[in-house]
Amino acid sequence: MVEFPEMIDIPLAKAIDAGMEWLLTHLDGFFDAIGFVILQVVNAFEAVFLFLPWFILIPLVGLAGWKLVGKWKSGIVFMLLLILIGSFGYWELAMRTLALVIASVFFSLLMGIPLGIQMARSDRTQSILQPILDAMQTMPSFVYLIPALMFFGMGKVPAMFATIIYAVPPVIRLTNVGIRTVDREAVEASQAFGATPRQVLFDVQLPLAKPSIMVGVNQTTMMALAMVVMGSMIGAKGLGMEVLIAISRIEVGQGFEAGLSIVILAIIIDRITHSFSEKK
Amino acid sequence: MAERNIRNQPSEDLPVRKDEPQVLIKDLWKVFGRDPKRVLKSDLREKSKEEIQKKTGCILGMKNINLSIKKGQFYILMGLSGSGKSTLIRNIIRLVNPTAGSVIINGQNVTKMSGEQLLQFRRKTFGMVFQHYGLLPHLTVLDNAAYGLKVRDVPKGERYAKAMRTLETVGLKGWEDYYPGSLSGGMQQRVGLARALANDPEILLMDEPFSGLDPLIRRQMQDELVELQEKLQKTIIFVTHDLHEALKLGDRIAIMRNGEVVQEGTPEEIVTQPADEYVQEFVQDASPAKVLTAGSIMEPAKVLLYAWEGPKTALTLLLSNKRKAAFVVDKNHKLLGVAKDESLAKLLDKGEYIEKIPQSSIRTVPTVSENTILEDMFSIITHNPYPVPVVNDDGRLMGVVTTDQIFESITPAEGDENG
Numbered sequence: 001m002v003e004f005p006e007m008i009d010i011p012l013a014k015a016i017d018a019g020m021e022w023l024l025t026h027l028d029g030f031f032d033a034i035g036f037v038i039l040q041v042v043n044a045f046e047a048v049f050l051f052l053p054w055f056i057l058i059p060l061v062g063l064a065g066w067k068l069v070g071k072w073k074s075g076i077v078f079m080l081l082l083i084l085i086g087s088f089g090y091w092e093l094a095m096r097t098l099a100l101v102i103a104s105v106f107f108s109l110l111m112g113i114p115l116g117i118q119m120a121r122s123d124r125t126q127s128i129l130q131p132i133l134d135a136m137q138t139m140p141s142f143v144y145l146i147p148a149l150m151f152f153g154m155g156k157v158p159a160m161f162a163t164i165i166y167a168v169p170p171v172i173r174l175t176n177v178g179i180r181t182v183d184r185e186a187v188e189a190s191q192a193f194g195a196t197p198r199q200v201l202f203d204v205q206l207p208l209a210k211p212s213i214m215v216g217v218n219q220t221t222m223m224a225l226a227m228v229v230m231g232s233m234i235g236a237k238g239l240g241m242e243v244l245i246a247i248s249r250i251e252v253g254q255g256f257e258a259g260l261s262i263v264i265l266a267i268i269i270d271r272i273t274h275s276f277s278e279k280k
Numbered sequence: 281m282a283e284r285n286i287r288n289q290p291s292e293d294l295p296v297r298k299d300e301p302q303v304l305i306k307d308l309w310k311v312f313g314r315d316p317k318r319v320l321k322s323d324l325r326e327k328s329k330e331e332i333q334k335k336t337g338c339i340l341g342m343k344n345i346n347l348s349i350k351k352g353q354f355y356i357l358m359g360l361s362g363s364g365k366s367t368l369i370r371n372i373i374r375l376v377n378p379t380a381g382s383v384i385i386n387g388q389n390v391t392k393m394s395g396e397q398l399l400q401f402r403r404k405t406f407g408m409v410f411q412h413y414g415l416l417p418h419l420t421v422l423d424n425a426a427y428g429l430k431v432r433d434v435p436k437g438e439r440y441a442k443a444m445r446t447l448e449t450v451g452l453k454g455w456e457d458y459y460p461g462s463l464s465g466g467m468q469q470r471v472g473l474a475r476a477l478a479n480d481p482e483i484l485l486m487d488e489p490f491s492g493l494d495p496l497i498r499r500q501m502q503d504e505l506v507e508l509q510e511k512l513q514k515t516i517i518f519v520t521h522d523l524h525e526a527l528k529l530g531d532r533i534a535i536m537r538n539g540e541v542v543q544e545g546t547p548e549e550i551v552t553q554p555a556d557e558y559v560q561e562f563v564q565d566a567s568p569a570k571v572l573t574a575g576s577i578m579e580p581a582k583v584l585l586y587a588w589e590g591p592k593t594a595l596t597l598l599l600s601n602k603r604k605a606a607f608v609v610d611k612n613h614k615l616l617g618v619a620k621d622e623s624l625a626k627l628l629d630k631g632e633y634i635e636k637i638p639q640s641s642i643r644t645v646p647t648v649s650e651n652t653i654l655e656d657m658f659s660i661i662t663h664n665p666y667p668v669p670v671v672n673d674d675g676r677l678m679g680v681v682t683t684d685q686i687f688e689s690i691t692p693a694e695g696d697e698n699g
Contacts, residue, residue: 185414188375189472193428193479194403203427207418 020147031151038157041106045099054091058082061268068275078271081264088257090239094265097228097238100156101269104163104224109217112168116175116216117201126176133169141166141230149234159231166227170219178212179205214277221273225266239265301348302515303355303372303483308345308381310367310539313338316379329538341367343539345381349532352513356526358562359536365519368536369485372517373406374398385483403432407476411488413468415460421447421471422456428479446474449508466497473505477512486518490525502528523562527551527571535559547571567655569690574657575650577689578670578679581607585619588636595624607669607677608642615669615677617642647671650678654686661686 023031049057058079066075085094119126144165148158182205190204206213232240239262246255311319311332319325319338329340342364349355357365370376372383374390383390385405393401407428415424423430426443434442447456450470460468469489476484490498502525509516520526526533527547534544535558543555551571554560583606585594598606598621605620623641627634646660647669660668667680 183412183414185410185412186416188370189408189410189414189475190427190431191375192373192402192406192408192485193431194399194401194406195431196399199431203430204416207416210418 020150024150035152035157038103038107038160042100042103042156042160045103045106046096049095049099050092052095054082054086064272065268069271070275074271078268081268085261085264088261090242090258090261093237093239093242093258094261097225097240097262098265100160100163100228100231100236100238101221101224101265104160104167104228105217105221107160107164108168108171108220108224111164112171112216112220113175113213115168116172116213117179117205119172119176120179120205121197129172133172136165137169141227145230145234154235156231156236158234159228159236162234163224163227163231167220167224170223171213171216174216174219175209175213178209178216181212182208211277214273218270218273218277221269222266225262225269229262300350302351302353302386303347303349303517304384305345305347305349305368305372306382306384308342308368308371308383309379310341310364310371310376311338311379312341320380340539341376342371342378345541347534347541347544349515349517351515354509354516354518354529354531356530356533357517357519357536358521358523358526358533360521362538363536364539365521365536366487367539369487369517369519373402373408373485403428403479405482406485407479407481407483408485409469409472409476409487409489411491413460413465413472415468415471415475417459417461419459420456421452421458421460421463424460424471425456425474425478427475432479443474443478446478447471449477450474451504464497465493466501469493469501482515484514484516486516488519488521491521498525505529523566524570527566535562548573548576567690569655569658570653572654572689573650574648574652574654574668574670574681575678577654577685578650578681579685581667581669581677581680584609584677585637587611587616591624591627591634591637591641594619594637595621595628598624605666607645607666607680608637609677612674613677614675615647615671617644618666619643645669648681649673654690657681657686 052060061082062075062079064075065078066072069075085091115129119129141162145158145162148161152158152161186204186208187200190200195203228236228238229240229243232238232242232244239258242258243255243262246252246258309320309325310316313336316338319332319336319340324332324335325344327335329343332338332340345364345368347355357368359365367376371378372385372390374383374393378391381391385401388401390398390401416427419427422440422443425447426439429439429442444453444456447453450473452467452470452474455463455467460471463471469492472489476486490501493501506529518529527550530547532544532546533550534541535550535555536542537558543550543559545553548571550559551563551566551568554563583597583601583603585597585606585608587608587610589597594606598604603621605618608616608619610616619637619642624637627638627641645666645668646664648657648660648671650670650672652670657668661683667682669680670678672678
């Protein structure tokens with residue numbers, strides 16, 4: 001094997017470490033503020049899901065399954081699956097995980113949809129964002145668990161931060177694609193009547209791009225759920241932590257129960273959010 | 281800045297007289313690609329579309345277009361795909377911005393307008409109809425028709441009242457609560473037309489509005505548009521690639537090729553005097569019978585009888601001209617009908633003195649107006665042995681058209697046989 005010449009040495013790692021150092025010393029207050037906002041939101045969601053008793057939430061999900069997915073059978077299946085989670089003894093942890101997922105999705109959409117719109121409006125923004133999004137999706141997620149930990153300490157906040165970074169690309173991409181593929185004549189018609197860019201966006205582009213945006217929401221939600229499990233490694237309570245504990249104790253059965261509960265949440269969330277993208 | 285303000289005064293201050301052009305297009309260029317201005321600055325501007333593309337990678341959309349469109353005119357932009365006709369209509373409303381040149385509408389330079397001015401100008405001046413309708417699938421037919429008014433912040437009640445009226449005009453009453461997706465193509469385009477008319481625009485822009493419809497529906501929509509235009513008298517700029525449509529609808533036609541206007545004129549001029557081989561090819565299968573009018577080929581009547589003349593005088597006149605019959609007019613030159621030598625002779629046989637040709641000896645005949653196209657005269661000449669009289673609105677005899685003249689003018693000129 002021919003060795004790569006040692007004299008070519010770009011010290012990226014050192015630079016990034018130095019950058020992190022700088023950020024931590026100079027922007028500490030900024031990260032504290034962000035962390036505070038994230039924490040408030042996730043706590044609010046958690047409060048709601050922990051407050052709702054199981055005998056109200058299960059029928060609500062059943063109803064959503066029936067009305068949104070369109071088949072009463074789906075509603076029944078959803079209810080049975082949730083009862084299964086309860087029977088494993090994971091109801092509370094499942095609710096914490098759910099709150100974490102929904103709060104992460106909330107922030108992802110808050111950032112992702114406006115960014116997607118901006119990306120659709122300008123080719124330059126698109127060419128800048130495209131590689132960043134690729135990196136966010138392909139970078140092994142552990143890589144940003146560590147800086148998240150450094151910025152926000154242990155707990156829910158860094159887990160959510162990492163989750164948002166991991167889960168936001170699909171909704172940005174699909175908002176962008178959805179708006180760019182809206183019928184050109186519908187946009188032109190709106191413009192021809194003297195619509196402002198804002199009117200074009202809200203009257204034509206967003207409604208017509210809605211199915212595509214909803215696919216993005218669906219994918220973002222699924223990725224958030226996958227990441228929340230990883231997030232338990234840095235201290236987010238929930239089903240993921242249970243999996244982690246089971247693995248460390250080599251308790252296969254318990255690990256399987258916790259894992260199955262995550263799968264059940266995933267299936268229900270997927271079917272319900274997917275139904276939005278199919279409806280007109 | 282000051283100059284710009286003067287130029288862009290509201291149109292109320294600059295009323296357009298009927299004979300003045302409402303839309304004036306001056307030296308308009310569009311080049312797509314990187315740094316398009318460099319093409320115009322260099323000597324490349326004289327080169328063809330292919331050469332410009334080869335040398336610079338830029339695509340020439342429109343080359344030095346100059347057109348003048350009068351108020352109330354039905355103006356056709358015709359050409360094959362890629363000829364620049366759709367680009368041109370989009371430049372007029374600045375859905376596409378020209379590279380150079382100007383579009384002046386009602387005396388205002390549209391190309392110089394700022395964003396807000398342009399929005400206001402579009403709102404009050406234009407209605408536009410698209411090839412694939414451009415409707416909003418998530419809104420009902422009524423909301424679609426009212427969309428242009430919604431953009432202008434017209435209150436809901438007034439908006440719907442106006443939209444209902446235009447929906448009625450286009451024959452869609454009763455469909456207002458449906459969604460466009462459940463309508464046929466022809467009906468969707470009616471919604472598009474209603475939407476464009478709801479604003480009561482001065483200028484209607486139509487980009488191949490009927491190209492996506494099947495032939496029967498297309499013809500029907502064309503007929504209805506002609507009828508509607510008779511009532512509304514809008515300025516219509518209409519893009520098509522269909523020559524028959526152009527000839528049927530247009531007051532004037534501009535034929536485009538590779539971004540240039542190769543000929544501009546009335547349908548008759550285009551068909552009878554094609555400017556070059558391209559236009560010639562375009563029009564060769566166009567029947568002159570659909571274009572030429574009675575007024576354009578009529579000749580003065582050679583023999584005329586006057587109602588106050590006696591039968592004897594009339595008969596003498598016919599005999600000396602070796603005619604069997606002639607048209608009779610009154611002292612205002614109004615056509616009364618045709619008198620035959622037999623019936624005149626019969627009157628004289630009775631031996632009575634008759635002062636003037638009696639009504640009973642005059643037979644009425646079918647007449648046409650100067651605007652009647654030759655095709656519509658075929659049924660008259662097959663049932664009628666006389667030349668066809670051409671009369672104006674007051675019934676005055678303007679000229680006559682003989683069967684020979686009709687066939688002569690619809691037969692292709694010599695030299696065409698090779699081409």
